[in-house]
Amino acid sequence: MKKTIRLSACVILLCVSTALYAQADGSEAAETQAIDVTEKDAPSFTEADEGDVGKKSERNFGKAEFTKADFRHGAIAAGEVFSFNIFITTFNRIITQSPFADISLETMGRNIVHPWVWDQDEFEINQIGHPYQGSIYFAAGRANGFNFWQSLAFAAFGSLMWEYTMENEPPSFNDVIHTPIGGSFLGEMFHRIYLSLDDKYPYLSWIASPQAALNRLLTGEKAPREVGTIEEFSLRLSADHIDSAFGFSDNAHKDKGYRNAVSGAIGFDIRYGNPYVRDVKKPFERFALSTDASFDGSYYCIKIFADGFLRSWVFEANDALATSLALDLSYDFIMATDLNYQNNSLGFSVRQRYALPRKWTIEWKSGIGATYLGASDYYFNLKANKRKSKYDGSEQRLYDLGIGGNAKAGFKAANLWAGTFFLEGSFSAFYTIPGSEPHEGSSGYNLIWYGNAAYEHCVYKNYYAGLSFFLYQKFGFYKKGSDVFQTASDWKLYVKRYF
Numbered sequence: 001m002k003k004t005i006r007l008s009a010c011v012i013l014l015c016v017s018t019a020l021y022a023q024a025d026g027s028e029a030a031e032t033q034a035i036d037v038t039e040k041d042a043p044s045f046t047e048a049d050e051g052d053v054g055k056k057s058e059r060n061f062g063k064a065e066f067t068k069a070d071f072r073h074g075a076i077a078a079g080e081v082f083s084f085n086i087f088i089t090t091f092n093r094i095i096t097q098s099p100f101a102d103i104s105l106e107t108m109g110r111n112i113v114h115p116w117v118w119d120q121d122e123f124e125i126n127q128i129g130h131p132y133q134g135s136i137y138f139a140a141g142r143a144n145g146f147n148f149w150q151s152l153a154f155a156a157f158g159s160l161m162w163e164y165t166m167e168n169e170p171p172s173f174n175d176v177i178h179t180p181i182g183g184s185f186l187g188e189m190f191h192r193i194y195l196s197l198d199d200k201y202p203y204l205s206w207i208a209s210p211q212a213a214l215n216r217l218l219t220g221e222k223a224p225r226e227v228g229t230i231e232e233f234s235l236r237l238s239a240d241h242i243d244s245a246f247g248f249s250d251n252a253h254k255d256k257g258y259r260n261a262v263s264g265a266i267g268f269d270i271r272y273g274n275p276y277v278r279d280v281k282k283p284f285e286r287f288a289l290s291t292d293a294s295f296d297g298s299y300y301c302i303k304i305f306a307d308g309f310l311r312s313w314v315f316e317a318n319d320a321l322a323t324s325l326a327l328d329l330s331y332d333f334i335m336a337t338d339l340n341y342q343n344n345s346l347g348f349s350v351r352q353r354y355a356l357p358r359k360w361t362i363e364w365k366s367g368i369g370a371t372y373l374g375a376s377d378y379y380f381n382l383k384a385n386k387r388k389s390k391y392d393g394s395e396q397r398l399y400d401l402g403i404g405g406n407a408k409a410g411f412k413a414a415n416l417w418a419g420t421f422f423l424e425g426s427f428s429a430f431y432t433i434p435g436s437e438p439h440e441g442s443s444g445y446n447l448i449w450y451g452n453a454a455y456e457h458c459v460y461k462n463y464y465a466g467l468s469f470f471l472y473q474k475f476g477f478y479k480k481g482s483d484v485f486q487t488a489s490d491w492k493l494y495v496k497r498y499f
Contacts, residue, residue, distance in 0.1 A: 067221040069145035080140040080215065081158040088133070089166045100167040107168040118436035119172035120397040123340045127375055128304075128333060130175050134159060134183015135190055139211035142191045143223045148184065148283040155180035155187070174401060174436075177373050182344065185308065185331050188284040192272060195223065196230050228285045232271040238494035240265050240294045242301070244338040249483035259338055261299040265492065267292035273309075275351060276322035280312035286326075294490070301336035301490070307349075322353045330369060330408070332426065339472065339488050340377045340399050341448065343428050345369035345406050359416055366409040374402045374430045376446050376474060377486065378438065397438035400476075402430025402446060419458070422468075425451035444478035456496065464496040 067073055092101035119126070137158030141151030159179035163171035187209075194209035198216075206213035212223055244259045273286030280286050287308035294301040312326035325348065332343040347369020354362040378400040410424035432443040450473070456466030469491055476484035 066224050067143070067145035067219065069147070069150065073144035074146070076215070076219065077140040077144040077146065077154055078157065080144075080211065081137045081154055082161070084136055084140070084211075085158060085162055085166050100169050103166065103168050108165045111164045111168075111171055114170040116173050116176075117170045118174055118401060118433070119169065120438060121172075121175075122397070123342075123375065123399050124335060126174055126178060127340075127342045128335065130159075130178040131182025131186050131331075133162075134179035134181075135187035136183075136211045137179075138183045138187030139191055139209050140215065142187065143209070143212035143215035144219075145224055148188055151187070152180055152184045155183045159183075174373065178344075181372075182331065185306070185329055185344075189272075189287055189289055189306065189308065191223070192226060192228065192284060192287075193230070193270070195225060198222070199225075226285070227282070228273040230270060230272050231274055232269075233499045234269045234496050235499075236265075236267045236269070236292075236494050236496045238265045238267070238492045239263075240493075241491040242294070242299065242488070244336075244486075244488035246338070246484065246486045249485075259299065261296060263294045263296040263299055263301075265292055265294035265494075267303075275309070275312065275324045275326070276314060276317050276353060279314055280309040280326065283310045284308040286312065299337050301334070301339070304331065304333040306331045320355050323350070325350050328367070328369075330367075330406075334472070336488070339486065340375065341472070341474075342375040343371055343406055343426075344373050345371045347406075349408070360418075361412075361414045363412045363414075364410065366407075368407045369405065371402070371404045371406055371428060371430065374404060374428060375399050376402070376430065376448060376476070378441055378444075378476065378478070378481075378484075397441075399438070400430070400441070400444070400446065401433050401436045403433055404429040404431050404445075416458075420456050420464075422452070422454040422456075425449065442478040442480035444476065444481070446477075447475045449473055454492075456494075462498045464498065466492075466494050466496060468492045468494065 089101050089103065092098040093103075134155045137155040138151045140158075141154035142148075146154070156176075159176050160171075162179070163175060190209045191212060194205050194212050197205040197208055198212075202216075216222065240263045242259065242261045242263060268291055270287075270289045272284075272288070273280070275286050287306065289306045290304075292301075292303045307328050307330040309326045309328050312324050312328075315323045315325070317323075328347065328349055330343070330345050330347070332341070334341040347367055349365055349367030351363065351365035356362060376399060378398065406426060406428040408424070408426045410422075412420065412422050414420040427449040428446075430446045430448070432445065434443070437443055450471060452468060452470045454466055454468035456464045459465050470489065472486075472488045474484070474486040476486075478484075
C-alpha cells in the first residue's frame with residue numbers, strides 16, 4: 001500500500017505537470033520579473049486557442065449549458081459521493097482485499113455507537129490520502145454548481161458516510177478533520193485548475209479533477225466559471241543532493257541515521273490570481289501551489305506547499321506599491337524516506353510589492369496562523385527498524401498529531417539583468433493532542449522549522465537556470481521517550497520553464 005500511494009503521487013505530479021505544460025505551450029509567457037497590478041485584457045489560460053485545438057473544443061463543448069445549483073444537481077452530487085464511496089470500498093474489498101473493507105450491517109451498527117478515536121493509519125493514508133478522497137467529494141458539489149461552502153458540506157457528508165459505514169474500524173477524529181477540510185483545500189485548487197484547462201483543453205481537464213470531468217460527461221453541462229485564472233506556471237527539472245540525519249538524547253541507544261543521496265526531481269509552481277488587483281471575496285480566488293518530487297532507487301521525497309486566500313483586502317495597488325492583507329489557509333506536506341511532516345493552519349498574512357529604480361522589484365510576505373492539525377514523525381526509530389518494539393502486527397501510527405501555531409515569512413528580489421533571489425521560511429510548534437498518542441508513544445511537543453534559499457537567472461527567453469538550498473530541522477521533546485533531533489537538507493540544481 002505504501003509503495004502504491006508513493007508511486008501514485010509521483011505519477012499524478014508528473015501527469016499534472018505534463019497537462020499544464022501542454023495547456024500553456026501555445027501561449028507566450030508574461031513578464032516573470034514583475035507583477036502586473038492591473039486587470040489583463042490579453043488572452044489568458046481560460047481562453048481557447050485560435051487554432052485547430054480551440055476550434056475543436058468549441059465544436060464539442062461550446063453549446064453545453066452551465067450547471068445551476070438546485071435540488072436536481074444536489075441529488076446528482078450526493079449520488080456521485082455515494083457511488084464513489086461504494087466503488088472505493090468494493091475495490092478495496094475485492095481487489096486489494098484490505099481488512100478494513102470487510103463491512104456488514106453489524107460493523108455499521110457498531111460504528112454508529114462506538115466512541116470516536118484517533119486512528120493509527122499510516123502517514124500517507126491520513127495526511128494525503130484522506131484529503132485527496134475529500135477533494136473528490138468536494139468536486140462533486142463544485143461540478144454541480146455549488147459554491148465553496150456548500151461543496152464543503154458534500155465533503156463532510158462523504159466523510160461521515162465513509163467513517164460510519166464504509167469501513168469496519170471506529171470513526172476517527174483526524175479523518176473527519178482531514179477529509180472535508182483538507183479535501184476542500186485541495187479540491188478548490190484542483191477545480192479552478194480544471195476550469196482553466198476545460199475551456200482550452202477539455203480532453204486534459206480530467207487530470208486536474210476526474211470527478212468534474214466525469215460529471216460533465218454524465219450531465220453534458222459545464223461547471224460554472226469563476227473569477228480568476230492562472231497568472232503564472234513554471235515547470236522545473238533538477239538534480240538533487242540530499243543529506244539527512246537523526247539522533248536521540250538517550251545515551252543508552254546510540255542508533256543514529258544518516259543518508260547521503262543524489263536524485264532527480266520534477267516539480268511545478270502555480271500562481272493563481274493576483275493578490276494585489278482586487279479584494280478576494282470568494283475562497284481561493286487567489287492561491288499558490290508549489291510541488292516537488294525527488295526519487296532514485298532507494299530514496300523518495302514529495303513536497304507540497306500551498307496557501308489559499310479565504311478573504312483578502314487590498315489597501316494600495318499602483319505601479320510603485322501594492323499591499324494586501326489576507327485570511328488564508330495553508331497546507332504544508334513533506335513525505336520522504338527519512339521524514340514525515342504536515343502543517344494545516346488558518347491565519348492572517350500580509351504582503352507588499354515595491355517597484356524600485358533600475359527595474360528592481362521587491363516583494364515580501366509574512367504571516368501567523370493556528371495549526372488545527374499538524375503531524376510529524378515520532379517513532380521514526382521504529383519506522384527505520386532501529387529499535388525493537390512490542391508491535392503486534394496491528395496498525396501502529398509512527399507519527400505524532402499536534403495542535404499549535406506557526407509563523408511564515410518570504411522575500412523576493414527580481415531584476416532582469418541581476419536575476420531573481422528567493423528566501424522563505426516557516427516555524428511551527430506542535431503540542432501532542434491529548435489521547436492521540438500512538439501505541440507505545442508519548443505526549444510531548446515538537447519545534448520544527450524549515451527554510452529555502454534560491455537564485456535563478458534567465459538563460460534564454462523563458463528558460464531559467466537556478467540553484468536552491470532547502471533545510472529542515474526538528475527538535476522533539478517527549479515525556480516517556482527519548483528526545484529526538486532530525487535534520488534534512490537538499491541542494492537543488494535546476495532548470496525551469498516559465499509560461
